[in-house]
Amino acid sequence: MELRLGVNGLSLGMRAEPNADAHLLERCRRHDREAFGQLVDAYQGRVFGFVRRMLPSQEDAWDVTQEVFIRAYQHFDRFDGRSSVKTWLFRIAHNLCVDRARKAARSIEEQPLPVGLESEDRMDLSDPRWEPERLAMEGELAEAVEQAIAGMSEKLRSVLLLHDKEDASYDEIAQALGLPVGTVKSRLFLARVHLQKCLTPYLKGGQVS
Amino acid sequence: MRIWKRKNAEDEGIDNLSMGPLELDLALERADQLEMARLVKTLVDEQPSLTxxxxxxxxxxxxxxxxxxxxxxxxxxxxxxxxxxxxxxxxxxLIWPVAGTVQVPSGAVESGLIRAFREEVAANEVAGAGATPLELDQNGGESLAPDQAYEDTDAEPT
CATH class of the missing domain: 1.20.5 (Single alpha-helices involved in coiled-coils or other helix-helix interfaces)
Known part of the structure; x- marks a missing residue:
């Protein structure tokens, strides 16, 4: 599979053309901003999409996405080419998202929940953004999928997005996240099960063809 | 509080999936799993603004x-x-002090070696390379005292 992305026929996917990319990467290693700009053009949307779904705040997502490219630019000489640029960028993005989430978790003081929310049926909601009634009214399946993904744990979400959204192979995900391939597969399976559970009303209602 | 607990339980269950590798591979290829993959794939990525x-x-x-x-x-x-x-x-x-000369007691073997070395150097300076007076002496030649060895032999005897 080959991914052709961005401008100027740039192909920097998992199995990209070696010659064209090698030249561009070499320029990036020499801190050529123009060459790096092509890389940003090719990946900004995908990296932002990944980061946006990994973080709750859009503002944070914009900021972290910039940080991903700045880190990549600063440390491009460390990119050894063993993995694809895409895998490398998503690894940086994943690490920054995890860092940002940890910082956010540290800064949030645990608030006691109101007594009325202690019933089991309300606690089944894994994320406050998951509002089936509103979603049903809007009829937005994509929104439902987005919210179901947002309701997953970071471990499931990252694997699901990298595999099903970004077409990364099991090996590439394992490399990017520092996990065994078997763990990647089991997380992917559980993530899809979670998604399926969340989308049950839509699946039963025949909204998914 | 309980939301956090639920998340932790979910995380713990992640790596404890009771399926063999082959079974898991087959499960991932099931129609319902592939349908979920397709749904995720259709999500649209927002493009960053020019700003x-x-x-x-x-x-x-x-x-x-x-x-x-x-x-x-x-x-x-x-x-x-x-x-x-x-x-x-x-x-x-430039400044580091040169190691001082070592005083060798007279009559010792070392002093004899030093004396021999000095004589050889002196002989070389005067006569250049070749047999030294000592070597001549050892070869049965005419024995010359070290201080006589370098005298001008062409001079008229007194």
């Missing part, structure tokens, strides 16, 4: 300038250190 891109370019330019400045500073710093080290070594060679 965002412009801000990124500004930050990249700033990073570039900082790195260049650091590289320049590092070069000057390294050159300074290298010059300093070279100067220290030079000063060390």
């Amino acid at each position: 965002w891109r412009s801000a990124l370019n500004e930050r990249l330019r700033s990073v570039d300038q900082t790195q260049r400045r650091r590289r320049g500073t590092a070069w000057v710093w390294r050159a300074g250190v290298a010059l300093g080290l070279a100067a220290s070594v030079l000063v060390g060679f």
Whole structure:
């Protein structure tokens, strides 16, 4: 599979053309901003999409996405080419998202929940953004999928997005996240099960063809 | 509070899936799993705005300038250190006290060796390379006292 992305026929996917990319990467290693700009053009949307779904705040997502490219630019000489640029960028993005989430978790003081929310049926909601009634009214399946993904744990979400959204192979995900391939597969399976559970009303209602 | 607990339970269950590798591979290829994959694939990525891109370019330019400045500073710093080290070594060679001469007791073997060495050096300076008076002596030649060995043989005897 080959991914052709961005401008100027740039192909920097998992199995990209070696010659064209090698030249561009070499320029990036020499801190050529123009060459790096092509890389940003090719990946900004995908990296932002990944980061946006990994973080709750859009503002944070914009900021972290910039940080991903700045880190990549600063440390491009460390990119050894063993993995694809895409895998490398998503690894940086994943690490920054995890860092940002940890910082956010540290800064949030645990608030006691109101007594009325202690019933089991309300606690089944894994994320406050998951509002089936509103979603049903809007009829937005994509929104439902987005919210179901947002309701997953970071471990499931990252694997699901990298595999099903970004077409990364099991090996590439394992490399990017520092996990065994078997763990990647089991997380992917559980993530899809979670998604399926969340989308049950839509699946039963025949909204998914 | 309980939301956090639920998340932790979910995380714990992640790596404890009771399926063999082959079974898991087959499960991932099931129609319902592939349908979920298809749904995720259809999600649309938002493209960053020009303002965002412009801000990124500004930050990249700033990073570039900082790195260049650091590289320049590092070069000057390294050159300074290298010059300093070279100067220290030079000063060390010039000023460092030469080890004092060792006093050898007269009559010892060492003093005999030193005397022989000095005589040989003196002989070389006068006569150049060749047999020394001592060597002549050892070869059965005419024995000359060290102080007579370098006298002019063409001079008229007194």
